[in-house]
Amino acid sequence: MSQAPSQFSSSAPSHVLCPRRRTSTALAALAALGLALVLAGCGGGSDDAAGKPEEGSASAVAGYPVTVRNCGTEVTFDEPPQRVVTIKSTSTELLLALGLGERIVGQAFGDGPVPEQWAEEAAGIPTISDEAPSQEVVLEHEPDLVLAGWESNLAADTAGERDQLARLGVHTYVSPAACQAPQDQPDRMTFDLLFDQFQEVGRILGAPEPAAELVREQRSLLAEVSRARPGTTALWWSSGEDTPYVGGGIGAPQMVLDVLGLDNVVGDVDQTWTSLGWEAIVDADPDVIVLVDATWNSARDKIDQLESSPATAELSAVRRQRYLVVPFPAAEAGVRSVPAAIDLSGQLGELGLLEPTQR
Known part of the structure; x- marks a missing residue:
């Protein structure tokens, strides 16, 4: 609070059903039967050659794919995620600030009430867990992205390890400020790095302009901060x-x-x-x-x-x-x-x- 790369490609047996989204009942049965590894062949991750639009095709999404390296894990998005589970307040509030609250299908592990400016919109977002959610709870909401505030939110005893979620067709992203491995965490956190994160999430979600506007607004506010007496x-x-x-x-x-x-x-x-x-x-x-x-x-x-x-x-x-x-x-x-x-x-x-x- 780094994992293996999150992208996999293989061929599934012809008798295995590999829908893009699974019902919560099916997911529960899957967990109970311990068949998660079988679904590695379903190609749910972003490197699935069968489901990936060919470059230049009419079905390709403009500006995609978007590939990021996040806390040591490379993640490729072929289209903007539409169903997001947010874990920790920082994740939920970033989507609200970007005007994308309607994409949140569930929030978890909140640290307190959101600021008043987003309170009305946040009231309509279901809380799926007051603590770090389990993988079963997360998958019941059929997300295509889990946006986590801490790396520990994506572990075997919480929402699931990143490579396993990728095999199930669920992308993951962790706040870069929370990366734990020395080679992945910032040498020293700065507002420039924070603003880079806002813009990276904006690219992932297909909202680069709202992200750029958010950064402009925050840079303007940051310039108003008065400083303490030297040596305090x-x-x-x-x-x-x-x-x-x-x-x-x-x-x-x-x-x-x-x-x-x-x-x-x-x-x-x-x-x-x-x-x-x-x-x-x-x-x-x-x-x-x-x-x-x-x-x-x-x-x-x-x-x-x-x-x-x-x-x-x-x-x-x-x-x-x-x-x-x-x-x-x-x-x-x-x-x-x-x-x-x-x-x-x-x-x-x-x-x-x-x-x-x-x-």
Whole structure:
């Protein structure tokens, strides 16, 4: 939170029925009988020569095929996916931002309510699981794409491994910011890389213009972010009580802290997230603490813990009540990252921590 390549080609036995989409009853029976490997010959993946339009033919879709290498897996799309299962809020909200909410046949593992601007549209999207969904649950909705926020969402004990889903005719895509293999994850997450992801998903879904417009809008908003006074240090605390889980030096928290001009006290850790003991936090003594507000571990709970412990109560940020709060769905790289940076910049201003020329 890399798998084998997701494309396969072979010939199916003549007695095996290989429909493009299968009913949920058939899929359940398939799982029960353990015949998934037999369907490798059905050519459901995007490299199926029998079902792939010839180049230049009338049935070919303009702008396709689109091939991307995603978290170490190459995926080829011969046409825009029309039935999408989204896992994690970042995936759902990206499609909503692109104006493609009607293509979502099921959402899962949401981190909280969507922003008000998409609330009405999101209300009509069925939630298929409050946690990482099983493969059976995903396949019941007959998707042609599973858009996942974490690599762990596409595993044997969740929605299914990527190569197996490809054999069943289901494409997969993981937020590049969440790639786990060192050779696949960004050296350091940046807004440029995030915007590249928006445009890549736009190409995959046949919506390059809405994606380009989204990037233009977010770049314009990003230019409005005011920066902290030079030398202001920060800790980004996501979860964990005995041992805090904090933003490291290469992930989404670092991306936001960079644009705010805040120095991450664990910025030298080459991980997206890391565990950090309280003793190390006390030694670092950050000027501000960014608190991720989640229903299961709220910002208020975190503040109570900081102020009730004799050791952390003496931290500069705690004594001066220098807390910044970000909602959990905005704490990972996605369409909320820019609005989160703007909001955090405003909170810095309320604390009197912006550069004098930007107050």
